[in-house]
Amino acid sequence: DTAVSQTPKYLVTQMGNDKSIKCEQNLGHDTMYWYKQDSKKFLKIMFSYNNKELIINETVPNRFSPKSPDKAHLNLHINSLELGDSAVYFCASSHPSGQGSTGELFFGEGSRLTVL
Amino acid sequence: AQSVTQPDIHITVSEGASLELRCNYSYGATPYLFWYVQSPGQGLQLLLKYFSGDTLVQGIKGFEAEFKRSQSSFNLRKPSVHWSDAAEYFCAVGKRDYGGATNKLIFGTGTLLAVQP
Numbered sequence: 001d002t003a004v005s006q007t008p009k010y011l012v013t014q015m016g017n018d019k020s021i022k023c024e025q026n027l028g029h030d031t032m033y034w035y036k037q038d039s040k041k042f043l044k045i046m047f048s049y050n051n052k053e054l055i056i057n058e059t060v061p062n063r064f065s066p067k068s069p070d071k072a073h074l075n076l077h078i079n080s081l082e083l084g085d086s087a088v089y090f091c092a093s094s095h096p097s098g099q100g101s102t103g104e105l106f107f108g109e110g111s112r113l114t115v116l
Numbered sequence: 117a118q119s120v121t122q123p124d125i126h127i128t129v130s131e132g133a134s135l136e137l138r139c140n141y142s143y144g145a146t147p148y149l150f151w152y153v154q155s156p157g158q159g160l161q162l163l164l165k166y167f168s169g170d171t172l173v174q175g176i177k178g179f180e181a182e183f184k185r186s187q188s189s190f191n192l193r194k195p196s197v198h199w200s201d202a203a204e205y206f207c208a209v210g211k212r213d214y215g216g217a218t219n220k221l222i223f224g225t226g227t228l229l230a231v232q233p
Binding site for chain 1: 148150152154158159160161162165204206210219220221222223225226
């Protein structure tokens with residue numbers, strides 16, 4: 001029933017490890033996003049995919065690799081984790097704006113990543 | 117460049133009192149504007165949005181916001197705050213890219229609302 005769901009909700013790992021976060025939406029949206037929320041609650045876009053095509057990549061280190069196998073899924077893989085990667089990662093989805101849609105984002109509940 | 121400023125990092129109000137959270141934006145064209153709320157440990161929930169038309173918009177949970185182009189503001193208001201309104205509130209401006217295919221939201225730094233009994 002959940003519109004945008006992310007797994008896992010919590011992730012604790014050691015520096016240098018590789019980890020993935022998965023996201024699925026059942027809203028029929030064409031566009032999906034990854035946002036990062038740092039310890040000061042600041043939200044910043046990382047990536048945006050439209051119909052499985054990457055269209056926004058906001059100067060994110062190439063240790064972060066998103067993958068969209070289909071419109072309903074967007075996964076985030078992170079290699080060689082660093083302490084600074086500790087954050088809450090939010091997945092979101094939207095319809096394209098225009099044609100009666102304001103393109104608001106629907107967010108998942110977040111995945112809290114802690115790197116030790 | 118687009119930006120959003122929320123001048124108040126932390127606000128405390130008494131239950132039943134009125135509330136106004138400030139938001140100023142910088143955007144070259146007519147913006148899409150949003151207010152989201154984040155409860156502890158939760159995702160972001162849309163409270164309301166401005167797209168066009170009436171500059172006073174109504175949202176969920178009794179919230180409203182007024183778009184003032186001359187002041188580049190989109191302040192959030194509620195006439196009577198409830199204890200359950202305690203949360204972090206984010207203002208955002210939407211930047212349409214790639215023919216509207218993506219809506220990149222630029223967020224303010226948030227205002228943490230505490231409600232006193």
